Structures are given as C-alpha cells and as structure tokens.
Amino acid sequence: IQSGSERVLRNMKRGHTINTTKDLVMRLKDKIPEITIATHIITGFPTETNEDFEQTVDLISFIDPDIVNSSKFSSRPGTAASKLKKVDEDIISERSERLHYLIKAIAKKRNSRWIDWEGEILINEIENGRLKGRNDFYKSIILDSGSDESFLKINVQKDYQSNMQQSSFYPSYKDQKAENKVIEASPYKNSRLYFGNPFLGKRIRVRVVDFSNHVLNAIPI
Numbered sequence: 001i002q003s004g005s006e007r008v009l010r011n012m013k014r015g016h017t018i019n020t021t022k023d024l025v026m027r028l029k030d031k032i033p034e035i036t037i038a039t040h041i042i043t044g045f046p047t048e049t050n051e052d053f054e055q056t057v058d059l060i061s062f063i064d065p066d067i068v069n070s071s072k073f074s075s076r077p078g079t080a081a082s083k084l085k086k087v088d089e090d091i092i093s094e095r096s097e098r099l100h101y102l103i104k105a106i107a108k109k110r111n112s113r114w115i116d117w118e119g120e121i122l123i124n125e126i127e128n129g130r131l132k133g134r135n136d137f138y139k140s141i142i143l144d145s146g147s148d149e150s151f152l153k154i155n156v157q158k159d160y161q162s163n164m165q166q167s168s169f170y171p172s173y174k175d176q177k178a179e180n181k182v183i184e185a186s187p188y189k190n191s192r193l194y195f196g197n198p199f200l201g202k203r204i205r206v207r208v209v210d211f212s213n214h215v216l217n218a219i220p221i
Helices: 006-011 018-031 050-063 089-112 156-166 176-185
Strands: 038-043 067-072 118-127 130-134 140-143 203-211 216-220
Touching: 006 050, 018 050, 038 050, 038 089, 050 089, 067 089, 089 203, 140 203
Parallel strands: 038 067, 140 216
Antiparallel strands: 118 130, 118 203, 130 140, 203 216
16 A cells, blocks of 8 residues: 555555555455455655645554554665655654554454454464464464463474485485584574474464464464
8 A cells, every 4th residue: 555645656656546445445355354454554755744644544544454564764766756855754753653553553453353263274384482373364373372282292303303304405414413503594493393393284273362463362172
C-alpha cells in the first residue's frame, strides 16, 4: 500500500489507488474471513503533509491488517524522490511512533480472535528451541513451552548423524567437531534441534491458548 494518500501515491509512481486497495481487501475478506492481510507503509515520504499521514492512518484503520511492515523514508541517490522536498526527521519519528502504536493495537486485536481455535499448522521453523508454524490462513503459531515436551525431546546426536549421512549437502563433515561447526553456522544456531527434528515440514493439530501482537501460542492436541 505504502501510503493512504492519493497525492503521495502519485509522487511514488504507484499504479494503485486507495479505492482499488479498499475494494480488493473487502473482496478478499468477504471470500476468506480468516485471511491474513499483510502490507507495507512508508512514513515521511517527501512532501508528505499531516493530512497525507492522517489519510494513511485512516486507511490502515479501515483495512485492519494483521501485519504491517512500517518503515521511515530513506532517500536513494539518483531517484526522483531524492529531489523532492524532505520531511523533517522529528516529524517522521513522531508519525512513525504513532503508526506503530496503531499497528500493534490492530495486530493484537486481530490475534485475540484466534483464542481457542483448533486446527492444523505446518511446522516450518524452530524459534529458541520451540516448534513454530503457520495455519492455512498464514497465522504464525508457536508451540507453547508448557505443551507436550515429547515434541522437543529428540535424540539430537543420533538423528543429526543419520541426516548427515543421508545428505549430499555436507559430504565432507564426518567427525563430531566438524558437525558442531555446521550446527553453529546454521540459520538455527540457537537450536540444535533443527537437524533431525522429525516435525519440520509436518502438519500438527493444535489449539490456540494465548496471543500477542506478533504471534499466537498453541498446544498440540
């Protein structure tokens, strides 16, 4: 979306309008009420006035998105925007802070509606040793630390070695010292459970028991 102001959108050279955006979101929510809506907003684009910003706030309130990637404008040399009148940095910070407050409030409200939801999630990540996945509506769900501990208690060493023997990706790592280096260098370096975890890529039935503005917490059922 980037902005709720038609004038700013034209300065950005965006092809969409506010009305087409609203219409699209309304049609999506009508067809899939539980859909997760994510968007991007730029605060402080050159020439953005208070009225322009208020229109952005109104649009975000109307769309009620689950996720918003909000960023402050950063000028890039050679672009048309770099030649436009800049917005004062203090004003950008004030607008950004207000927008973040609204975004968090909406996200928390949206997530609160999922309490007691039961269904399947696809496990696609491990975060701080806890299984994490998404349901069919793209809601981010993490298994609560108080859930069935058997989901996290696996024979890491045995399963890891088995996976390494079957993998052609790390053919040269044979000894334990080298294996540890692979674990430490992996994207999941904070969790040795990544390698050999039998639940990654699997679907697990869960019930949502808690929430924040970022994620839903659930237990396996």
